[in-house]
Amino acid sequence: MKTCLIVDDSRLIRKFSRQSMEALGFMVSEACDGQQAIQSCEAAMPDVILLDWNMPVMSGIEFLRVLRQTGHANQPKVVFCTTESDAAHIQAAIEAGADEYVMKPFDHDTLHMKLQLVGVA
Amino acid sequence: MQVSLASERLLAELLRARTGQELPDNRRWRIGTALSGLCREYGIDSIDQLVAMFSPTRQSVLARQMVEALLNNETYFFRDRALFDHLVGHVLPTLAETRAESRTLTIWSVGCSTGQEALTLAMLFASQEARWAGWTISILGTDVSGSVIEIARKGCYTPFQIQRGLAMGEMMRWFEETPQGWRVRERLRRMIRFEEHNLLDPLPALPGGQMPTFDIVLCRNVLLYFDAATRERAFARVASALAPDGWLMLGAGETTLGLTDRLSPERGAPGFFRHAKPAKPRRAAVAPAAIA
Ligand SMILES: C[S@@+](CC[C@H](N)C(=O)[O-])C[C@H]1O[C@@H](n2cnc3c(N)ncnc32)[C@H](O)[C@@H]1O
Numbered sequence: 001m002k003t004c005l006i007v008d009d010s011r012l013i014r015k016f017s018r019q020s021m022e023a024l025g026f027m028v029s030e031a032c033d034g035q036q037a038i039q040s041c042e043a044a045m046p047d048v049i050l051l052d053w054n055m056p057v058m059s060g061i062e063f064l065r066v067l068r069q070t071g072h073a074n075q076p077k078v079v080f081c082t083t084e085s086d087a088a089h090i091q092a093a094i095e096a097g098a099d100e101y102v103m104k105p106f107d108h109d110t111l112h113m114k115l116q117l118v119g120v121a
Numbered sequence: 122m123q124v125s126l127a128s129e130r131l132l133a134e135l136l137r138a139r140t141g142q143e144l145p146d147n148r149r150w151r152i153g154t155a156l157s158g159l160c161r162e163y164g165i166d167s168i169d170q171l172v173a174m175f176s177p178t179r180q181s182v183l184a185r186q187m188v189e190a191l192l193n194n195e196t197y198f199f200r201d202r203a204l205f206d207h208l209v210g211h212v213l214p215t216l217a218e219t220r221a222e223s224r225t226l227t228i229w230s231v232g233c234s235t236g237q238e239a240l241t242l243a244m245l246f247a248s249q250e251a252r253w254a255g256w257t258i259s260i261l262g263t264d265v266s267g268s269v270i271e272i273a274r275k276g277c278y279t280p281f282q283i284q285r286g287l288a289m290g291e292m293m294r295w296f297e298e299t300p301q302g303w304r305v306r307e308r309l310r311r312m313i314r315f316e317e318h319n320l321l322d323p324l325p326a327l328p329g330g331q332m333p334t335f336d337i338v339l340c341r342n343v344l345l346y347f348d349a350a351t352r353e354r355a356f357a358r359v360a361s362a363l364a365p366d367g368w369l370m371l372g373a374g375e376t377t378l379g380l381t382d383r384l385s386p387e388r389g390a391p392g393f394f395r396h397a398k399p400a401k402p403r404r405a406a407v408a409p410a411a412i413a
Pocket of ligand 1: 139140141142192193194195196197200231232233234235238263264265266269318319320321340341342343372
């Protein structure tokens with residue numbers, strides 16, 4: 001079974017994303033910020049990470065830079081899921097090593113399509 | 122919003138007369154939602170009042186607005202991606218050979234809505250820049266609704282419209298952020314012309330007087346609400362606009378079967394149709410020898 005880590009400080013978003021990902025057959029775990037996400041990845045690297053941008057303690061982009069610098073062989077696919085919708089943010093995400101980018105609010109079909117594009121669904 | 126039976130009938134009749142689209146009883150619940158915005162615009166609180174303002178004898182702005190509001194304009198980039206993969210993998214390479222002399226390709230997106238389908242095609246060509254260098258690629262997008270054509274011509278989309286179908290890299294590659302929204306880049310726009318047109322009417326003739334023909338015609342998710350007779354008329358129009366060796370591309374799950382014998386499915390390529398080969402003449406029955 002493929003695994004997914006949802007990183008978002010909103011409980012509501014985590015719940016929505018969890019339902020979506022479970023419907024697609026993923027085993028889901030959650031983190032509320034970048035730091036928790038690092039701990040989670042150290043314990044077990046997921047196949048895909050849904051990543052919010054603005055979070056307390058450690059933002060999504062900071063987490064992504066750390067993750068990509070670890071040189072871990074099994075790098076997960078990372079899909080940003082954020083309200084930021086301007087070119088500068090998308091460009092920064094690409095440069096930090098994001099695989100896809102979803103703007104909130106999104107629906108199940110959009111998320112599914114993005115996961116297909118990165119090759120995990 | 123409550124709608125009287127008389128208003129429902131009038132609206133369904135208006136929609137059929139102007140577009141060929143049916144509004145069967147089981148889809149009439151849509152009327153309330155579809156026209157609520159228009160009621161607000163006119164400062165009116167019931168659809169019956171809105172319908173009462175309309176006079177069937179005039180080509181009124183209101184009639185047009187009501188029809189356009191009732192049309193389903195749902196579309197997105199790379200809808201049914203597998204069909205576009207087939208286009209790139211099989212159809213375009215064939216056309217690259219058969220049209221090598223004229224170096225011209227003409228494509229018609231029928232019922233193009235806000236333009237995403239025509240733009241998807243333009244993206245395919247622009248991403249194979251080297252192969253199509255020196256070619257003239259003309260994509261015509263038409264729709265019966267003037268308001269969607271206006272949007273298509275502007276070429277500005279919200280991030281949400283773009284992310285329905287496009288990858289992050291494609292978004293950055295084909296759009297630029299402007300104060301009006303994300304705008305399609307010029308290199309795609311210059312391949313496409315958008316025109317208001319009812320597919321049940323003939324296309325305007327070319328300046329030389331001859332009728333336009335197309336190497337590829339896309340008519341996807343448009344015929345769903347036509348009745349069988351109207352669908353047949355639509356297919357006849359499409360067939361006469363399709364080059365003898367051209368391709369028709371329908372939506373996933375749509376077919377010509379049982380509706381026209383001029384077009385037949387391409388084997389092994391769901392969604393693609395070609396001119397039917399003329400049936401082989403049956404061998405003449407041998408006349409019984411006359412008995413002397
Ligand atoms: C559901 S959209 C499909 C858009 C696009 N082809 C796609 O598949 O994504 C159908 C479009 O067909 C248009 N349409 C309906 N009747 C038409 C007619 N008689 N002639 C031309 N366009 C028509 C509608 O206005 C609408 O924009």
